[in-house]
Amino acid sequence: MGKTLTHIILESHLVSGKLIAGEEIAIKIDQTLTQDATGTMAYLEFEAIGIPRVKTELSVSYVDHNILQTDFKNADDHLFLQTVAMRYGIWFSKPGNGICHQVHLERFAKPGKTLIGSDSHTPTAGGCGMFAVGAGGLDVAMAMAGKPFYLRMPKVVGVYLRGRLRPWVSARDVALYLLSKLTVKGGLGKVLEYFGEGVKTLSVPERATICNLGTEMGATTSIFPSDEVTRAWLYAQGREEDYVELKADDDAKYDEIIEVDLSRLEPLCACPSSPDNVKRVVEEAGKPVYQVIVGSCANSSLKDLLLVAKVLEKHKVHPMVSFEVNPGSLQVLENLTVLSGMKSLIEGGTRLHQAGCLGCIGMGQAPPTNAISLRTFTRNFPGRSGTNPDFVYLVSPETAVASAIKGVITDPRELGEYPEVTLPERFVINDSLLIPPLPEEEAKRIEIIRGPNIAPLPQFDELPEDLEGVFILKVGDNITTDHIMPAGAQILPLRSNLPAISQYVYRNVYAEFPKVALTLKEKGLSVGVIGGENYGQGSSREHAALAPRYLGVRIKLAKSFARIHRSNLINFGIVPLVFENSKDYDLLEKDDKFVIRGLREGLLRGEKRFKIEVEGKGEVWVLGEFTERERVCLIKGSLLNLARE
Ligand code: MIC
Numbered sequence: 001m002g003k004t005l006t007h008i009i010l011e012s013h014l015v016s017g018k019l020i021a022g023e024e025i026a027i028k029i030d031q032t033l034t035q036d037a038t039g040t041m042a043y044l045e046f047e048a049i050g051i052p053r054v055k056t057e058l059s060v061s062y063v064d065h066n067i068l069q070t071d072f073k074n075a076d077d078h079l080f081l082q083t084v085a086m087r088y089g090i091w092f093s094k095p096g097n098g099i100c101h102q103v104h105l106e107r108f109a110k111p112g113k114t115l116i117g118s119d120s121h122t123p124t125a126g127g128c129g130m131f132a133v134g135a136g137g138l139d140v141a142m143a144m145a146g147k148p149f150y151l152r153m154p155k156v157v158g159v160y161l162r163g164r165l166r167p168w169v170s171a172r173d174v175a176l177y178l179l180s181k182l183t184v185k186g187g188l189g190k191v192l193e194y195f196g197e198g199v200k201t202l203s204v205p206e207r208a209t210i211c212n213l214g215t216e217m218g219a220t221t222s223i224f225p226s227d228e229v230t231r232a233w234l235y236a237q238g239r240e241e242d243y244v245e246l247k248a249d250d251d252a253k254y255d256e257i258i259e260v261d262l263s264r265l266e267p268l269c270a271c272p273s274s275p276d277n278v279k280r281v282v283e284e285a286g287k288p289v290y291q292v293i294v295g296s297c298a299n300s301s302l303k304d305l306l307l308v309a310k311v312l313e314k315h316k317v318h319p320m321v322s323f324e325v326n327p328g329s330l331q332v333l334e335n336l337t338v339l340s341g342m343k344s345l346i347e348g349g350t351r352l353h354q355a356g357c358l359g360c361i362g363m364g365q366a367p368p369t370n371a372i373s374l375r376t377f378t379r380n381f382p383g384r385s386g387t388n389p390d391f392v393y394l395v396s397p398e399t400a401v402a403s404a405i406k407g408v409i410t411d412p413r414e415l416g417e418y419p420e421v422t423l424p425e426r427f428v429i430n431d432s433l434l435i436p437p438l439p440e441e442e443a444k445r446i447e448i449i450r451g452p453n454i455a456p457l458p459q460f461d462e463l464p465e466d467l468e469g470v471f472i473l474k475v476g477d478n479i480t481t482d483h484i485m486p487a488g489a490q491i492l493p494l495r496s497n498l499p500a501i502s503q504y505v506y507r508n509v510y511a512e513f514p515k516v517a518l519t520l521k522e523k524g525l526s527v528g529v530i531g532g533e534n535y536g537q538g539s540s541r542e543h544a545a546l547a548p549r550y551l552g553v554r555i556k557l558a559k560s561f562a563r564i565h566r567s568n569l570i571n572f573g574i575v576p577l578v579f580e581n582s583k584d585y586d587l588l589e590k591d592d593k594f595v596i597r598g599l600r601e602g603l604l605r606g607e608k609r610f611k612i613e614v615e616g617k618g619e620v621w622v623l624g625e626f627t628e629r630e631r632v633c634l635i636k637g638s639l640l641n642l643a644r645e
């Protein structure tokens with residue numbers, strides 16, 4: 001039986017387990033990436049493991065999220081990250097060099113290799129034929145220490161592409177179409193593997209946009225084959241030697257097949273406030289917009305910005321619109337300048353920002369009250385923009401620029417002829433903000449600089465025999481890590497300081513959460529949270545597990561969990577349990593008191609069913625289907641405790 005591309009790559013990296021959907025496998029990791037908002041913690045963890053130099057083929061530390069320096073905090077983090085990189089043999093991408101995923105695609109992504117990154121959009125590199133997965137910082141730290149990465153073997157969904165996109169319809173619309181079919185949880189436990197004759201019509205950055213947004217469907221990763229288009233991309237980047245041809249066998253057997261006829265797609269948008277709230281742009285047309293931003297790791301490549309620039313050669317931005325461009329990387333910025341795109345952006349009325357995440361994670365660019373903001377970003381979770389409530393739509397660069405010109409949501413096809421966008425055969429390459437690792441001898445002498453924003457990691461206690469406590473919060477379906485541990489310009493700078501950031505847990509849902517939790521913790525009681533389906537979707541931020549753990553949370557009981565969040569919970573000793581009978585979700589309420597007797601013992605014995613006694617309500621049976629590795633980690637209270645041993 002023929003193999004999928006996913007199977008081909010995983011087979012060559014398999015350390016343990018069998019490639020059977022649902023089983024735990026361990027794979028060798030070739031490359032890692034971190035970004036600053038998750039990186040500080042990941043490197044503190046790496047230091048705690050105590051390895052003198054990274055053991056991967058390549059590890060890169062990017063600074064792209066916390067680039068507003070309103071006081072010492074983010075600047076302290078940058079210096080810590082740079083000196084850590086120098087000390088341990090890691091590449092360092094300085095602030096201003098661009099968004100990790102865009103830069104990685106340009107400078108490092110290699111077909112056939114494995115990559116894990118402490119950012120959920122790491123699958124972007126799948127556009128270049130890599131098996132690239134988002135993970136918690138501790139998993140990345142372990143990979144840098146030469147340990148394999150554990151995951152449940154996903155099902156492989158073949159996405160068969162036929163035809164070619166019509167003018168004004170772009171890669172974003174392919175992803176939005178899939179989001180409308182799959183929703184934010186349709187990709188859970190799956191890899192989306194693209195194949196078919198439509199593949200060759202898409203450039204590597206377009207493929208990367210599609211892979212990037214697979215994350216919003218909950219997919220483990222997404223991947224495209226490596227073909228002549230990939231070779232041309234690597235050649236353009238001066239890295240032709242990294243090319244290998246890679247594709248699924250012709251008779252590959254997929255667990256499921258989805259067909260997409262590219263030529264039938266039209267401009268789509270994700271309406272407020274979920275990436276899967278997809279409608280046709282024509283349905284929303286005519287609504288006034290006050291802010292339009294082109295940027296983020298999904299849509300800020302040279303092709304995206306050049307398209308916008310070409311359109312602005314003939315049009316001007318509407319006077320009521322703040323039209324903003326956040327370039328994906330310094331390389332994009334430089335090539336755009338060489339190709340005169342910068343001139344048209346400026347003359348057309350664009351507000352230009354530095355290369356980085358910026359408003360995508362609420363680092364500036366908050367929209368006005370009650371105003372629609374159109375963005376080419378990845379997520380429009382409520383309040384993520386920094387304004388609450390907000391009205392954020394996710395669209396393609398084509399729809400963004402058309403709407404910026406008209407001042408209302410506009411189907412870009414109204415602009416008439418589609419401009420010709422030709423990418424250079426060879427990009428201008430400038431790695432001046434990308435610092436290579438130091439040779440080993442020199443690296444050993446580097447002293448790591450720790451400003452006051454770098455707080456040491458706390459100790460994590462082991463799991464007690466019985467868990468007794470209170471469910472202090474009950475939430476619904478699709479709760480995001482942005483609900484649990486919000487981001488934004490005020491909170492992100494606290495990422496390296498657990499006691500400080502934990503004060504913001506569930507800030508916009510239940511502001512009393514930290515106080516109530518800590519009071520229980522002081523009394524020696526455990527804190528529990530009840531959730532619905534797909535609990536913890538969205539980012540990879542391990543702070544959404546670490547900070548609640550610091551506050552005394554020991555169990556989360558939900559109908560189902562998002563992959564990365566579930567791993568992060570286990571890594572930090574919070575037990576993720578699932579209702580055996582989802583009707584029991586209705587029975588339980590906030591402030592219910594619970595006891596789980598013999599939880600530790602049960603986990604030791606490998607039990608998979610546990611009884612929760614709920615005061616005044618009787619018994620509720622829950623499932624805890626953990627692998628042996630996960631059970632040991634839960635008992636020890638943290639993977640870090642295990643790694644230290
Ligand atoms: C995001 O887009 O939500 C982030 C910010 O990039 C996160 C990582 C983080 O919270 O630092 C992600 O996607 O993993």
Ligand code: SF4
Nearest residue numbers: 296297357360361378
């Ligand atoms: Fe940065 Fe936004 Fe991409 Fe996250 S989704 S890495 S915040 S650009």
